[in-house]
Amino acid sequence: MGRPIRTRRQATLASLAAELGVSRTTVSNAYNRPDQLSPELRRRVLETARRLGYPGPDPVARSLRTRKAGAVGLLLTENLSYAFRDPAAVGVLEGLALACEDASVGLHLVPASPGSEDVAAVHRAGVDGFVVYSVPDDDPHLAAVLERPVPTVIIDQPSIEGIDRVGPDDAAAVGKIAEHLVSLGHRQVGVICMRLARERNDDFVSPARQSGAHFHVQRTRLEALAVAFSAAGVDWAGVPVVERFDHTVDDGASAARQLLDAYPQITAVICTSDILALGAMAEAERRGLRVPQDLTVTGFDGIAEAERIGLTTVHQPVLEKGKVAGRLLLGSAERSAPKVITLPTELRVGRTSAPPRTVEEPWFGG
Amino acid sequence: MGRPIRTRRQATLASLAAELGVSRTTVSNAYNRPDQLSPELRRRVLETARRLGYPGPDPVARSLRTRKAGAVGLLLTENLSYAFRDPAAVGVLEGLALACEDASVGLHLVPASPGSEDVAAVHRAGVDGFVVYSVPDDDPHLAAVLERPVPTVIIDQPSIEGIDRVGPDDAAAVGKIAEHLVSLGHRQVGVICMRLARERNDDFVSPARQSGAHFHVQRTRLEALAVAFSAAGVDWAGVPVVERFDHTVDDGASAARQLLDAYPQITAVICTSDILALGAMAEAERRGLRVPQDLTVTGFDGIAEAERIGLTTVHQPVLEKGKVAGRLLLGSAERSAPKVITLPTELRVGRTSAPPRTVEEPWFGG
DNA sequence: ACGCTAATGGAAACCGTTGTCAGATTCACC
DNA sequence: GGTGAATCTGACAACGGTTTCCATTAGCGT
Numbered sequence: 001m002g003r004p005i006r007t008r009r010q011a012t013l014a015s016l017a018a019e020l021g022v023s024r025t026t027v028s029n030a031y032n033r034p035d036q037l038s039p040e041l042r043r044r045v046l047e048t049a050r051r052l053g054y055p056g057p058d059p060v061a062r063s064l065r066t067r068k069a070g071a072v073g074l075l076l077t078e079n080l081s082y083a084f085r086d087p088a089a090v091g092v093l094e095g096l097a098l099a100c101e102d103a104s105v106g107l108h109l110v111p112a113s114p115g116s117e118d119v120a121a122v123h124r125a126g127v128d129g130f131v132v133y134s135v136p137d138d139d140p141h142l143a144a145v146l147e148r149p150v151p152t153v154i155i156d157q158p159s160i161e162g163i164d165r166v167g168p169d170d171a172a173a174v175g176k177i178a179e180h181l182v183s184l185g186h187r188q189v190g191v192i193c194m195r196l197a198r199e200r201n202d203d204f205v206s207p208a209r210q211s212g213a214h215f216h217v218q219r220t221r222l223e224a225l226a227v228a229f230s231a232a233g234v235d236w237a238g239v240p241v242v243e244r245f246d247h248t249v250d251d252g253a254s255a256a257r258q259l260l261d262a263y264p265q266i267t268a269v270i271c272t273s274d275i276l277a278l279g280a281m282a283e284a285e286r287r288g289l290r291v292p293q294d295l296t297v298t299g300f301d302g303i304a305e306a307e308r309i310g311l312t313t314v315h316q317p318v319l320e321k322g323k324v325a326g327r328l329l330l331g332s333a334e335r336s337a338p339k340v341i342t343l344p345t346e347l348r349v350g351r352t353s354a355p356p357r358t359v360e361e362p363w364f365g366g
Numbered sequence: 367m368g369r370p371i372r373t374r375r376q377a378t379l380a381s382l383a384a385e386l387g388v389s390r391t392t393v394s395n396a397y398n399r400p401d402q403l404s405p406e407l408r409r410r411v412l413e414t415a416r417r418l419g420y421p422g423p424d425p426v427a428r429s430l431r432t433r434k435a436g437a438v439g440l441l442l443t444e445n446l447s448y449a450f451r452d453p454a455a456v457g458v459l460e461g462l463a464l465a466c467e468d469a470s471v472g473l474h475l476v477p478a479s480p481g482s483e484d485v486a487a488v489h490r491a492g493v494d495g496f497v498v499y500s501v502p503d504d505d506p507h508l509a510a511v512l513e514r515p516v517p518t519v520i521i522d523q524p525s526i527e528g529i530d531r532v533g534p535d536d537a538a539a540v541g542k543i544a545e546h547l548v549s550l551g552h553r554q555v556g557v558i559c560m561r562l563a564r565e566r567n568d569d570f571v572s573p574a575r576q577s578g579a580h581f582h583v584q585r586t587r588l589e590a591l592a593v594a595f596s597a598a599g600v601d602w603a604g605v606p607v608v609e610r611f612d613h614t615v616d617d618g619a620s621a622a623r624q625l626l627d628a629y630p631q632i633t634a635v636i637c638t639s640d641i642l643a644l645g646a647m648a649e650a651e652r653r654g655l656r657v658p659q660d661l662t663v664t665g666f667d668g669i670a671e672a673e674r675i676g677l678t679t680v681h682q683p684v685l686e687k688g689k690v691a692g693r694l695l696l697g698s699a700e701r702s703a704p705k706v707i708t709l710p711t712e713l714r715v716g717r718t719s720a721p722p723r724t725v726e727e728p729w730f731g732g
Numbered sequence: 733a734c735g736c737t738a739a740t741g742g743a744a745a746c747c748g749t750t751g752t753c754a755g756a757t758t759c760a761c762c
Numbered sequence: 763g764g765t766g767a768a769t770c771t772g773a774c775a776a777c778g779g780t781t782t783c784c785a786t787t788a789g790c791g792t
Contacts, residue, residue, distance in 0.1 A: 010515050012778060023742045028780060037740065055513040059492045060429045061778035064747050069426060070490040071474060079467060084450075084460040094450040100477055101445060104484075106491055107475040108437060111467045118470075124436040125472055126425045126492050147421040149376050378748060389772045394750060403770065427748035430777050 011054035020048055031057055063126060071106035072329055073127035075145055077114050077135040086247060086275060087303040089133070091318030092155060096131060098319075099326025112141045114198065119144035129329045131155060136198055136214035151332040153325045157216035159340075164332065166325045166341040168316040170217055171224040173345035177270065177298050177314055178228030180347060185355045186268040186296060187234055191225065191241040192255040192280060193218050193272040200245040203258075210241060221272050221300070240266075244276065252279020253286075260287065267296060267356035274299035274306040274313055281309070281352065292354035302348060310351035317343055377420035386414055397423055429492060437472035438695055439493035441511055443480050443501040452613060452641060453669040455499070457684030458521060462497060464685075465692025478507045480564065485510035495695045497521060502564055502580035517698040519691045523582035525706075530698065532691045532707040534682040536583055537590040539711035543636065543664050543680055544594030546713060551721045552634040552662060553600055557591060557607040558621040558646060559584050559638040566611040569624075576607060587638050587666070606632075610642065618645020619652075626653065633662060633722035640665035640672040640679055647675070647718070658720035668714060676717035683709055 017024045022045070029036040030045040037045075049056070063069045074096065076083055083089045100107045105128075111121050122144040129151040135142050137158035145152055146163070154160065156167040181189065196205065196213035213219035226236040242259045244251040256269060256279060269284075271277035277299030281291060289295045299306055302315025324341055383390045388411070395402040396411035403411075415422070429435045440462065442449055449455045466473045471494075477487050488510040495517040501508050503524035511518055512529070520526065522533040547555065562571065562579035579585035592602040608625045610617040622635060622645060635650075637643035643665030647657060655661045665672055668681025690707055 014778075024779075025743085025781080026741060029741085032780080041741085053513075055515060056489050057780090058430075058778050059490050060426060060435060061747090062490075062780075063426045063492060064424075064430050064749090064778080065780045067747075069492065070487075071492075073472075079464075084456045084463065090450045090456065097450065097475065098445075100475070101479065104477055104487055106439075106477060106487065109463065109466075109473040109475070111470055111472060113467065121436075121470055121472065123422045124425050124428075126429055126435065126437075147419075149419075149421060380748075390749080391751085391772060392770080395771090398750080407770085423750090424748050427777090428750075430748080430779085431750045433777075 011049075011052045013054075013057060016045070016049055016052060016054050019052065020045060028057065060126070069126045069128045070104075071108045071127045072100060072326070073108045073110050073122075073125045073130045073145075074133065075110045075112060075122065075130055075135065075141055076133040077112050077139050077141055079113060082247070083109075083133075087305065088273070088275075088301045088318050091303075092133060092322035092325075095319040095322025095324075096326045097322070099323045099330065103326075103330045105330065110141075122148070129153070129332070131325050131329055134215075134217065137216060138198070138214050151329055153329045153332075155321055155325045158214075159216050162338050164328050164339045164341075166321055166328060166343065167217070168321075168343050168345045170220040173300070173314045173316065173347075174221045174224040175228055176345070176347040177300070177312075178225055178232075180312070180349065180353065181268050181270070181296065181298065182228065182232040184268075184296070184353060187232070188263075188266050188356070189229070189234075189239060189268045189270055190259045190263055190266040191222070191239065191270045191272070192252060192259065192276050193222060193241060193243055194247055194276070195245045196243055201243050202245055202251075202254075203243065204262075205241040205243045207237060209243075218272060225270065247273065247275055249275055249279040249282065252276035253283040254279070256280035256283035257286075260289075268353070269295065269297050271297065271299050274301040274303045274311060277311055277313065277352075278305065278309075281311070291352050294357050296353045296356070298353055302346075306350075307348070312350040312353035313348055315346045315348050377415075377418040379420075379423060382411070382415055382418060382420050385418065386411060394423065426492070435492045435494045436470075437474045437493045438466060438692070439474045439476050439488075439491045439496045439511075440499065441476045441478060441488065441496055441501065441507055442499040443478050443505050443507055445479060448613070449475075449499075453671065454639070454641075454667045454684050457669075458499060458688035458691075461685040461688025461690070462692045463688070465689045465696065469692075469696045471696065476507075488514070495519070495698070497691050497695055500581075500583065503582060504564070504580050517695055519695045519698075521687055521691050524580075525582050528704050530694055530705050530707075532687055532694060532709065533583070534687075534709045534711045536586040539666070539680045539682065539713075540587045540590040541594055542711070542713040543666070543678075544591055544598075546678070546715065546719065547634050547636070547662065547664065548594065548598040550634075550662070550719060553598070554629075554632050554722070555595070555600075555605060555634045555636055556625045556629055556632040557588070557605065557636045557638070558618060558625060558642050559588060559607060559609055560613055560642070561611045562609055567609050568611055568617075568620075569609065570628075571607040571609045573603060575609075584638060591636065613639065613641055615641055615645040615648065618642035619649040620645070622646035622649035626655075634719070635661065635663050637663065637665050640667045640669045640677060643677055643679065643718075644671065644675075647677070657718050660723050662719045662722070664719060668712075672716075673714070678716040678719035679714055681712045681714050 013027050014024055017027045027045055030042045083093055097107055108125055108127050110125050117140050119141050122141050130145045132154045134156040153164040159165055196215055196218050210222050230236050240263050242255045244255045269280045271280055277297050280297050284291050284295050291297055299311050299313035302313050306313050379393050380390050383393045393411055396408045463473055474491055474493050476491050483506050485507050488507050496511045498520045500522040519530040562581055562584050576588050596602050606629050608621045610621045635646045637646055643663050646663045650657050650661050657663055665677050665679035668679050672679050
């Protein structure tokens with residue numbers, strides 16, 4: 001349709017060589033191995049290139065031959081834009097970007113919508129390796145990545161035998177939260193967690209769904225809570241857990257509403273992320289509940305906004321997580337044994353946790 | 367060094383064809399044109415592929431042949447990680463990511479450090495087009511991008527003849543701010559702006575540097591301010607402008623300090639971004655200046671945090687900016703004439719602007 | 733002059749696919 | 763059994779480079 005914009009065939013290394021009356025090798029060397037030809041000839045090649053509008057060796061052809069794409073792929077099964085919404089995700093991305101920058105390597109964001117089974121994008125990505133960030137263990141995109149003959153590093157989840165992984169010690173981290181709450185005297189608690197499977201369930205979570213969760217991190221956190229509270233004499237089966245598919249402040253709020261509507265006696269809401277916790281705080285305010293006097297709220301991640309408002313949470317070094325993952329991937333050439341790196345976490349007690357409003361049975365151990 | 371991890375040669379389309387006793391074409395068709403061969407044969411091909419661990423056609427080789435990389439490059443001359451620090455930049459990125467997602471195309475972040483002259487990364491990027499976000503007009507990476515024979519869209523700056531561009535009408539937008547301040551009665555103003563050139567200058571800006579700024583957007587904004595205030599009878603040459611190379615809240619604060627230390631009589635600080643304005647607010651508080659009673663502060667961009675604290679600013683649709691740029695690039699096949707898209711802006715008067723503390727000459731026009 | 737070494741440029745194979753086009757096979761049907 | 767249509771298949775030429783291995787030439791000491 002219409003007249004073609006570029007009528008002239010694009011210049012190529014071969015055409016340039018022909019124009020100059022030298023071999024392709026020589027032109028190639030002019031770009032890649034300046035020491036292999038005389039400065040004079042090199043100058044002439046480069047100048048002719050400029051004159052002909054030759055932009056240098058085609059990156060794709062070069063990649064094919066050298067078997068180096070100069071990029072790492074990032075797979076996160078979420079709308080790509082989500083990665084920019086969640087501060088924790090942004091931190092990971094930033095860290096990863098830093099690592100890539102250091103290595104002069106591009107970062108290729110793979111478009112993979114959560115619902116879609118279309119893994120073509122994974123196959124199409126010309127990359128030297130993949131970083132997979134927080135996907136369910138049954139994700140088809142992940143399967144496609146693992147088929148590719150390139151190194152892979154997984155951040156957070158899932159945990160797969162033989163594949164490098166970097167993430168916090170979720171069980172220990174959540175344990176700190178649980179311990180904190182137990183020692184404050186909380187026995188009537190509720191939980192708000194992120195999605196547990198690829199199918200949406202914005203509702204209470206059955207025990208089966210809990211233990212069969214496809215998101216390793218969420219499952220681990222719930223299990224750790226179960227262990228800790230059971231140890232404190234709480235019947236975990238009686239603890240309500242509300243799930244939200246989308247990870248937004250609003251969803252945190254609606255989850256808190258659902259939770260508190262059904263279980264008004266709850267004294268502490270444990271959220272598996274700060275974002276959800278911020279929502280829970282908002283809902284508490286809406287109900288006229290004072291935090292922490294009437295209700296304790298805890299989060300997870302330690303994002304900036306949480307810190308600002310003094311949320312009790314577990315901080316994990318998200319930037320570091322991305323950076324370490326990138327380094328691990330880019331330096332994976334000389335390793336052979338798969339590596340699992342566990343990052344430190346830190347309980348940050350803020351202004352959103354306190355003893356329950358009605359201390360039924362003080363636990364001063366004597 | 368050490369024994370090779372994969373001793374077996376990777377399976378290829380050819381080896382798969384050999385194994386099956388069919389031609390390469392047939393195998394290729396099995397992947398790309400299912401209608402070209404019998405379902406039975408196709409099944410057999412795919413199954414053998416699985417058995418041999420063939421991950422499907424090599425993306426790089428395919429790209430070379432089809433001349434489609436399935437990715438768009440993003441160039442921003444900043445530490446890549448910067449893009450994740452500035453909410454306005456994140457918005458643009460998110461919009462761009464959305465557009466890419468819609469088109470099932472990857473987003474390739476090109477590593478280009480601001481100081482570096484090394485444009486190899488641009489040459490190495492296997493992409494079908496570039497989006498360039500806010501770089502100086504003399505950036506070598508930009509020059510490298512323009513040499514590449516692929517479509518390019520520039521966001522914000524610079525403005526280059528013949529290249530698609532999307533951005534706000536900076537002059538008009540800044541005009542609204544200026545008009546607002548003038549009508550409030552401000553005549554003694556100071557300006558804090560972002561970097562004007564690739565060389566660092568964390569100091570006051572000379573008129574020459576102002577008019578010779580290599581960042582089109584900043585230059586336009588300063589010029590618009592000059593025009594507006596001159597029209598109001600203010601001698602622009604006497605208006606102090608402080609520049610900061612890095613775009614952080616802290617730099618905004620230090621700039622405000624420098625400005626107010628030297629010109630304590632100033633009644634309004636005009637910042638060319640919200641981030642800088644947030645810093646100015648912090649500095650005002652540190653000095654015990656009440657905003658807006660003692661000092662008016664304005665920003666630019668309309669980021670969420672600014673909105674939250676009621677900053678007077680000009681809002682521009684950053685997400686839209688990225689999305690439009692992406693669509694423009696991905697749909698650029700059928701166009702021929704270069705396009706320039708101007709996005710709407712909106713003055714948002716908040717709680718940080720008010721008449722000057724000492725109204726020297728009320729301007730009630732009568 | 734002569735042989736040796738180092739510098740320089742070239743020929744050809746290869747990287748893994750896709751696309752075109754012509755030939756082969758199958759099939760239904762007269 | 764012949765015929766044309768429909769369906770598959772295979773040979774071959776790109777795609778645009780890089781790299782290994784040689785051939786040639788030039789420089790140099792004696």
